[in-house]
Amino acid sequence: MNASPPSADAPLIDRFARRITYLRLSVTDRCDLRCAYCMPERMEFLPKAEVLSLEELHRLSLHFIARGVRKIRLTGGEPLVRRDMVDLVRALGRKLGDGLDELTMTTNGTRLAEFAGDLAAAGLRRINVSLDTLDREAFARLSRRDVLPQVLEGIAAAREAGLRVKINAVALKGINEDEIPSLVEWAHGQGHDMTLIEVMPLGEVEGDRFDHYLPLDAVRRNLESRWTLTASDARSGGPARYVDIAETGGRLGFITPLTGNFCDGCNRVRVTATGQLYMCLGGEGRVDLRAALRSDDPDGALAECFARAMGEKQERHSFVIDRPGGVPAVSRHMSTTGG
Numbered sequence: 120m121n122a123s124p125p126s127a128d129a130p131l132i133d134r135f136a137r138r139i140t141y142l143r144l145s146v147t148d149r150c151d152l153r154c155a156y157c158m159p160e161r162m163e164f165l166p167k168a169e170v171l172s173l174e175e176l177h178r179l180s181l182h183f184i185a186r187g188v189r190k191i192r193l194t195g196g197e198p199l200v201r202r203d204m205v206d207l208v209r210a211l212g213r214k215l216g217d218g219l220d221e222l223t224m225t226t227n228g229t230r231l232a233e234f235a236g237d238l239a240a241a242g243l244r245r246i247n248v249s250l251d252t253l254d255r256e257a258f259a260r261l262s263r264r265d266v267l268p269q270v271l272e273g274i275a276a277a278r279e280a281g282l283r284v285k286i287n288a289v290a291l292k293g294i295n296e297d298e299i300p301s302l303v304e305w306a307h308g309q310g311h312d313m314t315l316i317e318v319m320p321l322g323e324v325e326g327d328r329f330d331h332y333l334p335l336d337a338v339r340r341n342l343e344s345r346w347t348l349t350a351s352d353a354r355s356g357g358p359a360r361y362v363d364i365a366e367t368g369g370r371l372g373f374i375t376p377l378t379g380n381f382c383d384g385c386n387r388v389r390v391t392a393t394g395q396l397y398m399c400l401g402g403e404g405r406v407d408l409r410a411a412l413r414s415d416d417p418d419g420a421l422a423e424c425f426a427r428a429m430g431e432k433q434e435r436h437s438f439v440i441d442r443p444g445g446v447p448a449v450s451r452h453m454s455t456t457g458g
């Protein structure tokens with residue numbers, strides 16, 4: 120008996136009954152920074168010709184929304200280095216309240232001062248800005264670019280434009296470890312939520328991630344010896360688990376792929392700038408949506424791709440950072456998959 124063809128708007132549900140409602144869409148693999156935990160100084164970027172056009176990114180997003188995706192995060196590389204970014208936000212913003220609950224972005228903030236107003240006007244309400252340190256020299260060493268003042272200006276501009284800002288910081292032993300409490304105080308003092316992230320072994324970088332890996336269970340214990348942390352029920356749709364801190368009056372999230380696996384509740388997939396759908400951040404499994412989109416029968420080909428992706432999405436990642444010299448879990452850099 121022949122199986123019936125996959126339907127054009129079947130919800131995205133994987134083999135483990137996890138429903139996919141969150142798309143992380145990487146709009147470019149390029150970046151104006153070179154964060155040492157993310158990529159090497161001499162990073163090779165994709166030829167522009169391989170990257171999806173704005174119209175293709177939009178069309179693909181609509182296919183995801185038709186299948187039950189309610190949250191789209193634009194990411195990269197650095198999304199704001201792509202020139203037509205605001206146009207994409209404007210186009211997708213029209214789906215807010217009409218299938219889409221949230222359209223948001225993760226950015227390094229270097230270009231936010233220029234774009235915050237346009238992004239807010241186009242429908243963004245909330246934005247995550249990556250900021251690992253407030254020390255200008257440490258920032259310049261870590262990101263290999265001396266642009267901390269620009270990032271701080273960007274964050275201020277986002278707030279002025281009415282965007283809710285969440286600060287993301289990768290916790291790094293010997294780099295920002297001692298600064299974590301003051302970074303949290305600063306973020307909360309500015310009215311921003313904040314999230315700490317464990318470094319993940321994705322893609323080759325210069326140096327050994329083991330040297331700077333900082334488990335967040337230890338960071339949490341340290342913060343508990345200083346402040347009153349109360350577990351919060353707040354959820355932002357991503358993997359963070361939050362606490363409220365009485366003394367700073369703010370919320371702090373922990374993203375713990377290594378010390379507290381959260382794959383059971385996975386609700387997301389990611390698409391690269393070349394239209395490759397990766398079912399898991401920590402896996403090699405992918406399907407080629409660009410080829411489907413450019414085929415003679417895009418609707419049928421995409422339906423098949425989505426069915427295959429849901430059949431193949433893996434249960435969990437197998438990241439470990441447990442000894443010097445470990446190899447990355449996958450060769451792909453975080454900047455390719457968009458985090």
Ligand SMILES: Nc1nc2c(ncn2[C@@H]2O[C@H](COP(=O)(O)OP(=O)(O)OP(=O)(O)O)[C@@H](O)[C@H]2O)c(=O)[nH]1
Pocket residue numbers: 192194225247285287316355356357358359374376385387400436453457458
């Ligand atoms: N291992 C793993 N890490 C993830 C996943 N999703 C996001 N992250 C990591 O979490 C960090 C923060 O991601 P963000 O781009 O701020 O997105 P988010 O945490 O979903 O954001 P919220 O919507 O504010 O919850 C990045 O370093 C991501 O790589 C995931 O599915 N698996």
Ligand SMILES: C[S@@+](CC[C@H](N)C(=O)[O-])C[C@H]1O[C@@H](n2cnc3c(N)ncnc32)[C@H](O)[C@@H]1O
Pocket residue numbers: 150156157194195196197198225226227247248249287288289316317318319320321453454457458
């Ligand atoms: C890949 S970046 C893309 C968006 C933007 N360029 C930025 O930095 O916000 C998304 C997030 O991934 C984080 N990240 C990058 N490499 C990482 C790694 N190896 N482990 C954990 N987080 C990482 C960054 O700190 C950032 O918060």
Ligand code: SF4
Pocket residue numbers: 150151152153154157158195196197227249454
């Ligand atoms: S973390 Fe973001 S800003 Fe830093 S190098 Fe990677 S993509 Fe660029």
Ligand code: SF4
Pocket residue numbers: 358381382385386387398399400401433434435436
């Ligand atoms: S590592 Fe893979 S399975 Fe786990 S939460 Fe992330 S995408 Fe989902």
